[in-house]
Amino acid sequence: MGRGTVTLDAATRATTAPAIQVEGLTTGYRRGEPVLRDISFQVERGALVGVLGPNGSGKSTLFRSLLGLLPPWQGRVLIDGRPARPNPDVAYIPQRETIDWDFPVTVLDVTLMGRYPRLGLFRRPGKADRELVLWALEQVGMVDFRDRLIAELSGGQRQRVFLARALAQEPDLFLLDEPVSGVDAPTQHFVFELLERLCRQGKTALVATHDLSCVAQRFDRVLLLNREVIAYGPPQEVFTEALLNRTFQSHLLLLRYGDRVIVVEGEEGDGRSC
Numbered sequence: 001m002g003r004g005t006v007t008l009d010a011a012t013r014a015t016t017a018p019a020i021q022v023e024g025l026t027t028g029y030r031r032g033e034p035v036l037r038d039i040s041f042q043v044e045r046g047a048l049v050g051v052l053g054p055n056g057s058g059k060s061t062l063f064r065s066l067l068g069l070l071p072p073w074q075g076r077v078l079i080d081g082r083p084a085r086p087n088p089d090v091a092y093i094p095q096r097e098t099i100d101w102d103f104p105v106t107v108l109d110v111t112l113m114g115r116y117p118r119l120g121l122f123r124r125p126g127k128a129d130r131e132l133v134l135w136a137l138e139q140v141g142m143v144d145f146r147d148r149l150i151a152e153l154s155g156g157q158r159q160r161v162f163l164a165r166a167l168a169q170e171p172d173l174f175l176l177d178e179p180v181s182g183v184d185a186p187t188q189h190f191v192f193e194l195l196e197r198l199c200r201q202g203k204t205a206l207v208a209t210h211d212l213s214c215v216a217q218r219f220d221r222v223l224l225l226n227r228e229v230i231a232y233g234p235p236q237e238v239f240t241e242a243l244l245n246r247t248f249q250s251h252l253l254l255l256r257y258g259d260r261v262i263v264v265e266g267e268e269g270d271g272r273s274c
């Protein structure tokens with residue numbers, strides 16, 4: 001293969017590769033005890049994808065693999081055609097429980113953190129970075145709160161700030177781990193609207209959530225996960241009683257209502273946000 005061909009292939013890959021390509025991924029934390037087994041799925045650019053499974057099914061572990069923080073034992077994980085690695089083009093919003101809310105930082109400080117992956121080691125945020133941060137806060141309706149301490153905010157307001165931080169990073173891919181669990185209904189609605197809008201603009205989002213009815217209404221694809229891929233496809237194909245039962249097993253109560261299946265799952269997943 002000539003050098004010219006190699007260059008062309010690299011350029012083509014950057015523009016046409018799927019946003020996410022996972023092929024035969026097996027990985028975990030302790031050797032011999034895989035958490036995820038033989039996972040394969042592909043996400044096209046601009047897709048809004050829900051990741052659904054009971055607690056402990058490996059959703060966060062999958063995100064760690066996509067972030068390049070957990071190496072594959074087998075198979076491969078490609079982001080934009082390249083092996084996953086920590087990368088400013090991928091923004092991650094962790095579960096709320098994993099964040100120390102008492103830390104004395106303002107809304108502006110937290111949002112500005114979104115710029116750090118884009119700054120060099122010694123570069124300080126400049127005027128353009130600050131403008132971008134204010135734009136991001138405006139997108140989530142929090143610009144008037146910019147000087148408030150994060151500890152003073154409600155759960156829903158904090159979640160908006162973490163979305164602003166992700167927006168300020170200017171990523172191509174958003175990974176959100178249960179972004180609406182435990183936040184107020186208007187914020188839940190707002191988060192899903194924002195994600196839909198971002199994906200229409202060509203961004204890609206993978207969202208771990210328990211909110212099945214929102215996913216059914218708004219998402220392009222669903223990955224049903226329980227240590228392995230139970231199903232992957234559009235919600236209308238994947239949300240069958242048999243597949244949901246296989247995914248959630250005893251964690252879920254399925255109620256038949258005419259030709260519809262209603263899902264009742266613990267305290268969440270009652271669909272009040274859509």
Ligand code: ADP
Pocket residue numbers: 029030035053054055056057058059060061062
């Ligand atoms: P989910 O996000 O679906 O609740 P997780 O990916 O957090 O699932 O967890 C899947 C499994 O991996 C669980 O059995 C959990 O105990 C295990 N696990 C998660 N994180 C770690 C870790 N850092 N070290 C060891 N085991 C872990």
